[in-house]
Amino acid sequence: MGRRILVIGGLAAGPSAASKAARTSPDAEVVLYEQGEAVSYGVCEIPYHISGEVKAEALSAFTPETLRTTRRVDVRILHRVEEIQPHRRTLRVRNLKDGTTSEERFDRLVIATGSRPRRLGFEGEESRNVFRVKALDEAYALRKFVSEERPRTAVIVGGGYIGMEMADAFTSLGIEVTLLHNSSLPMKSLERETRERVREELEKNGVRFVGMAQAAAFVRGREGKVTHLVTGDGSYEAGIVVVAIGVEPNSDLARGAGIRTGSSGGILTDQRQQTSVDNIYAAGDCCEVKNLVTGRQVYIPLATIASKAGWTAGENAAGGNAVFRGAIRAVAVRVFGLEVAQVGASEEDAREAGFETVCETITGWSRVAVMPGSERVTIRLIADRKSQRLLGANVSGREGAVLRANTLAVAIQQKVTIGEMQQWDLAYSPPFTPLWDPLLVAANAMQRKLRSP
């Protein structure tokens, strides 16, 4: 008889864990509970659906049916898990279609309850022209609202990467965008100079960026819509509002079962994705993750991490012995024509973690400078003076920034020193890279700085 492996949550980590469990243990029974109707859709693609670049059908990688038939996962949508009873190894599950509850036995459990968007917390937030970018039905509603009611103005609250993507999407639809952010510059995790560049790019493309803004209230009009968003400093007309001020972990269910959580509220796991309670694993946005640069447990709600951690949880729930070592934090975003990426630690994070940081910024070319199409690539490196290791980087430019950032991401994970970077033998070809790739230019500049006192 095979194990009974239950998985809670159908977005990223859940399907990843369930599929991997079913593949690892062919005789296991794998059941996945999802309280909504959709599973396995791409939250990150939603802004591109709003802009019209990605079709609605393309948002979902799997339906409940394809997960069942191709991955051997028994998917129960519209089922909400209301309680985990770890000692009895059971779940109390409510069927949202008929309201009944049942008790479900498990041998192993994977919690992948994800995250929820933060709320502003004042009246009007549930108006029918105020949206968050997370749930699939809300995304469809947003798209429908935009195409049917054609708002002339949008206010986006939050200057993180979803704010950037939505500003781009709305602008491409001819909607005038005001972006409110609670700091003087967008994209908090980036270095100051990159953030300035992002702001310039927003403004160059007609987005009104309002820094140090504290959203305080909505003004409500007719038809259940808000008309303005009021901050401490002014009032902004809003045919539509998007609230994108981050997410927080859905960890109440786990906490109710006595499972340990960290300072962010995210579930704590070991490298095998096991929680503090035997036989219960967790993965994805409901968890914290180890930052491989600083060594600290942190909250990084990203699909890349969720899918890898989910795999690990699923394999181990099925009796395997997989390890997910952690993440460095690797983020990329398109801000209109600009590629922006951050990998590894920010200078601030690195300092707080006790490193003696040294930073250097260079500008190189995406291709040989004289080739048509060559664009400037700006790289800021953050290194540790003592170990000479690369800790983090920002890369931005109109071409070839994100993929170069990924090379640096690998370097950070492999703990390379700046001296090793200088030796990198990289492919050079005029249409793609200069003789001295910006990565090498950056390494050489950093080495000079490390050598100077």
Next chain:
Amino acid sequence: MGRRILVIGGLAAGPSAASKAARTSPDAEVVLYEQGEAVSYGVCEIPYHISGEVKAEALSAFTPETLRTTRRVDVRILHRVEEIQPHRRTLRVRNLKDGTTSEERFDRLVIATGSRPRRLGFEGEESRNVFRVKALDEAYALRKFVSEERPRTAVIVGGGYIGMEMADAFTSLGIEVTLLHNSSLPMKSLERETRERVREELEKNGVRFVGMAQAAAFVRGREGKVTHLVTGDGSYEAGIVVVAIGVEPNSDLARGAGIRTGSSGGILTDQRQQTSVDNIYAAGDCCEVKNLVTGRQVYIPLATIASKAGWTAGENAAGGNAVFRGAIRAVAVRVFGLEVAQVGASEEDAREAGFETVCETITGWSRVAVMPGSERVTIRLIADRKSQRLLGANVSGREGAVLRANTLAVAIQQKVTIGEMQQWDLAYSPPFTPLWDPLLVAANAMQRKLRSP
């Protein structure tokens, strides 16, 4: 009193060494001898000059004057070094303008005599419509010939990367191209399936690829031009001919001074770029280099290696203690719309070096599959079963292939295992990368293969 540092050769490694020597030792006298008229020009950009993408002025990074004024290097063009007298630490130098010779004393010498194109070795090779892609004056002559005489047909002898680039350049000018190659598929250093793909791309773009061709003779016509190239199997009309069958090291001068060379004929150096003779360094296409994957001394005549080795030679000639550890072999080329890159060892090289090779090929997407502009990226990995290390890779596709190859280049140099690759935390953003980047898809597929017996 500063040292007198002499450098022979003005193309890639020479200016690099001379500049670095002058910067390292501000009181040194640095003199560079170049037998031609131009220094520091981009051989790799020549095909793009022929196609018209790069202007003539843009081919040279430095003139003798700018090297003198900005880098403090005393450049003597039209000076040929005829003999190195190591025991007396002198050079015999001929001034080609007036034919006189002089004896030049050195404290340290850097040999950067580069390489020369291989010749077919039969009559007609010096005809005025037969060209090689190497010397700057020959490049200008080629461009002039094409624009003035507008040949209708071209025969390219050699299916390496210069052959690819010239086929592209000629085709873009409306010239009908026949490409003769002495193997059944182009690009000898690539894996078989990549080579097949390159051939398809050539043929799709109207290039006639003739494999297993042995060029045997030219048919000469009027006006000092050849009209056909004859092989064992046929005769090919040629309004213009390009011979691109590789290069060989210019190491006679060094050998005459008793300096050791390797099996390829290239000069042997240590990691400090010192030759077998005290006080004499060498760098660039005249040298062999250590292959960091196989551990062997090999001949890899590439500008990337020349410039780094040149730096090292220059710094050490000036009293420094720099090290150039070697190269993995990293090559990229644009074949019409296709990006093609090879990094690290080929399967054959790896096997010959004693590795138990395991190969796996995957196809992923350059961006999220459903995003407009997303293109397939094919990656073939070559790993070692015993150490589980990545040894080499081929990457090809219409977008995002070369920069991903460079990430693999770093991985090879940092000796990562496939297990480590699977853990890579990479930035994900729909316009630039899929959730599972092709690099991760490749790592996962390779891991499955390594685990199977």
